[in-house]
Every structure is written in structure tokens, then in C-alpha cells.
Amino acid sequence: MRRFAGSRALAETLDRPLRIAHLTDLHVGTVTPHAAQLAAIEAVNAAEPDLVFLTGDYVCHSLEHLDELHDALRRVAAPMVGVLGNHDHWCGAPAVRRALEGAGVDVLVNETRVLEIGGQRLQIVGVDDGRTGHADVEHAVRDVASGLPTIGLSHVPHEADALWEHGVSLVLSGHTHSGQVAVGRMNELFLAGLGGHRYIHGLYGDRWGRRFPGAVYVSAGIGAAVMAVRMGDRARREVALFELGALPGDFDEHHAEQDPRPVGRALAQAEWELWRSRLRGGWLKA
Numbered sequence: 001m002r003r004f005a006g007s008r009a010l011a012e013t014l015d016r017p018l019r020i021a022h023l024t025d026l027h028v029g030t031v032t033p034h035a036a037q038l039a040a041i042e043a044v045n046a047a048e049p050d051l052v053f054l055t056g057d058y059v060c061h062s063l064e065h066l067d068e069l070h071d072a073l074r075r076v077a078a079p080m081v082g083v084l085g086n087h088d089h090w091c092g093a094p095a096v097r098r099a100l101e102g103a104g105v106d107v108l109v110n111e112t113r114v115l116e117i118g119g120q121r122l123q124i125v126g127v128d129d130g131r132t133g134h135a136d137v138e139h140a141v142r143d144v145a146s147g148l149p150t151i152g153l154s155h156v157p158h159e160a161d162a163l164w165e166h167g168v169s170l171v172l173s174g175h176t177h178s179g180q181v182a183v184g185r186m187n188e189l190f191l192a193g194l195g196g197h198r199y200i201h202g203l204y205g206d207r208w209g210r211r212f213p214g215a216v217y218v219s220a221g222i223g224a225a226v227m228a229v230r231m232g233d234r235a236r237r238e239v240a241l242f243e244l245g246a247l248p249g250d251f252d253e254h255h256a257e258q259d260p261r262p263v264g265r266a267l268a269q270a271e272w273e274l275w276r277s278r279l280r281g282g283w284l285k286a
């Protein structure tokens with residue numbers, strides 16, 4: 001469970017604080033133990049959130065385990081809003097969507113919804129999966145009203161860049177699983193180097209809106225699509241909590257905001273420098 005404050009824009013537009021639980025990449029199926037998904041939902045309920053946001057990849061390689069998805073999500077004791085991920089599209093988006101809606105999830109497909117929770121309105125922009133070419137940010141934001149507290153959901157983190165330009169100051173995402181092996185920053189090396197991902201795990205950008213127009217949170221999620229192995233603190237299964245209305249600095253957070261990871265030539269140079277300094281620092285001497 002990792003806990004973070006929201007953005008300045010959210011704090012300025014909310015009349016009262018809201019606690020959001022963010023859950024992603026459940027991946028029901030044979031790779032991820034069902035106990036892991038149930039434990040995550042227990043943790044979500046224990047945090048007593050006002051809302052639960054889900055950012056895709058509910059299934060793994062088939063639609064055979066939708067009953068487990070329903071079994072897990074029907075236990076959530078708060079309103080749920082979600083978007084789809086690449087595995088949901090690969091396996092069959094209409095069936096996954098029906099299962100989600102049957103469990104009480106409001107599924108957003110490139111659209112904006114305004115919810116009212118205890119008299120507080122919150123505008124949610126849901127972007128469909130970008131990995132499979134279904135993301136349409138322009139369509140998703142067409143009904144966005146200015147002046148309302150607004151948060152974005154996107155399975156693929158890099159859609160955040162376009163959402164920031166439309167005034168969405170905080171975006172929640174998943175997809176990377178934090179590389180699942182985060183020892184020695186291997187996840188960054190592989191996801192940024194081979195995958196071209198600028199956002200690997202955790203908070204990126206700027207919730208104050210100074211250095212970047214907004215921030216994106218990339219959760220390590222719960223499940224896996226290939227192997228259930230997870231190594232290193234940053235790759236642990238996680239539920240993220242966001243205290244909307246609180247400001248960065250109001251309480252201790254797991255880590256500070258990061259800059260987007262360099263990719264391409266910039267990455268090659270940065271990684272080379274890192275590994276050279278490690279070698280000089282003792283790995284060769286040892």
C-alpha cells in the first residue's frame with residue numbers, strides 16, 4: 001500500500017478531501033494466484049476509500065476466468081470506475097466490459113464522467129487502451145468542464161502527456177508492472193531501453209504544475225501475464241492510495257516525483273554512465 005497526495009489543481013478545486021484507491025493489472029487467470037487479487041481488494045477495503053479506480057488488464061490470455069474477476073470485484077465496498085487495458089482488448093473487450101459492469105464498475109471508453117460522492121463532484125477522464133490503438137484523448141476530453149476537480153485514467157502511462165495539455169493534472173495508469181524485476185534498476189534498463197517507456201513505476205511529472213503541466217502515477221499493479229515473479233521494492237504488488245485535497249509535502253510519501261526516463265540515445269548514454277560508475281565504485285574491485 002503506497003500513499004500519495006493529489007495535485008495542487010485538485011486541492012484548489014475540491015470542496016472536501018477524497019480518498020482514492022488505485023488498483024490495476026489484476027490479470028485473473030492461471031499466472032496470478034487468485035489469493036493475490038483477493039488480498040489486494042481486502043487492502044483496498046481496509047483503506048476505506050471514497051472511490052476505487054481500475055486501470056485495465058483485468059484478464060490475462062483468455063475469458064475463462066471472468067468469474068474470478070467478478071468474485072474479486074464484487075467485494076469492493078466503494079464505487080468503482082475503470083478503463084480497459086491491452087489484454088482486455090486482446091481477449092475480448094465486450095465480454096470483459098460486461099463482466100466489469102456486472103460487478104459494478106463504471107467503464108469509461110474515451111469519455112468523461114462526473115461523479116458525485118457525498119456532495120463532492122469529481123470529473124473522471126477515462127482513456128481507452130493505447131497499446132492496442134484504442135486511445136483517443138481528444139474524444140475522451142470533449143465533454144470536460146473547466147473548474148471541476150479532474151483526474152485521468154489510462155492503462156498506458158504515456159497518454160498522460162496529452163491529458164496534461166487538457167488540464168488533467170493527475171493521471172493514474174498501469175501496464176508496466178514496474179518490469180516485475182526491479183533489482184539493480186533492471187526494470188528501468190529493460191522497459192526504457194527495449195520498450196521505449198518513459199514512465200516505468202511510481203510518480204512522474206509535477207503535481208504543482210511547475211516543471212511539468214501535471215503528474216502521472218504508474219502502479220506496479222497486482223498480477224502478471226507471463227510469470228508471477230516479482231523482485232525488488234519498486235516491483236512489489238501494490239495498491240496506491242491518493243489523498244485528493246492534500247498537497248505534496250503534507251505527509252511522507254514512498255518516493256518523490258521523478259522525471260520521465262530518457263529513451264533512445266539519451267537512455268543509452270545515461271545507462272552507460274550508471275553502469276560505469278557502479279563498476280568503478282567497487283563491483284570490479286570486489
Ligand SMILES: [Fe+2]
Nearest residue numbers: 025057175225
Ligand atoms: Fe498488465
